[in-house]
Amino acid sequence: MTGYRKLYRAGVLAVLLLGMASPLEAQFPSKFRKTTNSEAAFKAALISYRNRDYPLAVKQLTPLAKKNFAPAQAQLAYMYEYGIGVAKNHSEADRLYRKLMAAYLIRAATGDAEARYQIGQLHYGGKGVPENVPEAMQWYLLAAEQGHLLSQYKLALLYDSGEKAPRDPAGAMHWYTMAAGQGHAISQLFLAIKYYRGRDVGQDYALAAEWFLKAAENGNAYAQSTLGFMYASGQGVPENKQQALDWYRRGAEQGDKDSQYDLGMKLSKGDGVPKSQAEAVLWFRKAAAQGQIAAQFELAQIYANGLGVGRDEVLAYAWFNVAIMSGHYPATKPRDELAKTMSADDIAEAESISSQWKYGQDLERQYP
Numbered sequence: 001m002t003g004y005r006k007l008y009r010a011g012v013l014a015v016l017l018l019g020m021a022s023p024l025e026a027q028f029p030s031k032f033r034k035t036t037n038s039e040a041a042f043k044a045a046l047i048s049y050r051n052r053d054y055p056l057a058v059k060q061l062t063p064l065a066k067k068n069f070a071p072a073q074a075q076l077a078y079m080y081e082y083g084i085g086v087a088k089n090h091s092e093a094d095r096l097y098r099k100l101m102a103a104y105l106i107r108a109a110t111g112d113a114e115a116r117y118q119i120g121q122l123h124y125g126g127k128g129v130p131e132n133v134p135e136a137m138q139w140y141l142l143a144a145e146q147g148h149l150l151s152q153y154k155l156a157l158l159y160d161s162g163e164k165a166p167r168d169p170a171g172a173m174h175w176y177t178m179a180a181g182q183g184h185a186i187s188q189l190f191l192a193i194k195y196y197r198g199r200d201v202g203q204d205y206a207l208a209a210e211w212f213l214k215a216a217e218n219g220n221a222y223a224q225s226t227l228g229f230m231y232a233s234g235q236g237v238p239e240n241k242q243q244a245l246d247w248y249r250r251g252a253e254q255g256d257k258d259s260q261y262d263l264g265m266k267l268s269k270g271d272g273v274p275k276s277q278a279e280a281v282l283w284f285r286k287a288a289a290q291g292q293i294a295a296q297f298e299l300a301q302i303y304a305n306g307l308g309v310g311r312d313e314v315l316a317y318a319w320f321n322v323a324i325m326s327g328h329y330p331a332t333k334p335r336d337e338l339a340k341t342m343s344a345d346d347i348a349e350a351e352s353i354s355s356q357w358k359y360g361q362d363l364e365r366q367y368p
Contacts, residue, residue, distance in 0.1 A: 038069045045072065054085025065096060073100050077127070097128025108139075116143040117151045124154075133164045144175060152179040153187055160190070169200035180211065185218035192223065196236075205236030216247060224251035225259040232262075241272025252283060260287035261295040268298075268308075277308030288319065289362045296323040297331050304338055313342050314350045318363050321354035 064072030120139035251259025
């Protein structure tokens, strides 16, 4: 697997984050909570929301919203807007958003950076007001210049993508750097990607590695996976198989499918680590279940040859099939070769198993 594919995937993430309509619960932090009782009640409502007990969340949020508790108003407005736990009601959502806007404008006039950011969010999303990205950016800029981290990040994304505002590479680099300097892992990751690919800056693998390291130490699985690749190949850092293994493992344990595959390959080959085919199979299975094509193909070959597992032609054929369905067409030839040694019943079983595969699912045989 190449580092480029990982970096492309992470780059796509920036576009997704920029346009994503995320639940507003994450956008209204604790500084707007008025009382300890309201804070506790709001936390209880969020627990209900995260547990998908949406009607209970609405019931818990409503009295808080009536008390003008901003986080509750924001969450409740979002739920009315999208019909979560309650019938869609755009009029009620707009009413709540307008109340939020009025409250934030009062706070913003006192220089409150968080309020300025939230006004930007409302203008950006067209919440209670017509969508107005230039107006939103003015509010983001006011807050960003005060050191508001999320405003800095939002400006960087807007300048970087050029989708809703004129593209400004220098502005993007400036605000990514400001947010990254405050420990924002995604900004650190995107700076690393820019230096790695030479996008808007001179290509510099050493600088890329520095920013990947910062993001990786902040727990970003993409950065951990890519840093593992860089240590494995000596790209921007001295080649170090143990460091590569350590970063692959950290990414794998967070559920990153590419890290899981790479760790499996290291264990399978005994590359910088004692060889363990049994453990390699465990990581291949985790990655394959998440749609990692190379891991699906690897598992097929493992079952076909009985490497670290009992030889199983049915599962081998089924994993070859899944790899093909995922777009790895070179798996067709070994699958067809395997089929020559299988009974019609075994092929039918393998076809049935593979046809039922879904993302996040391992393949298993149903024995009588």
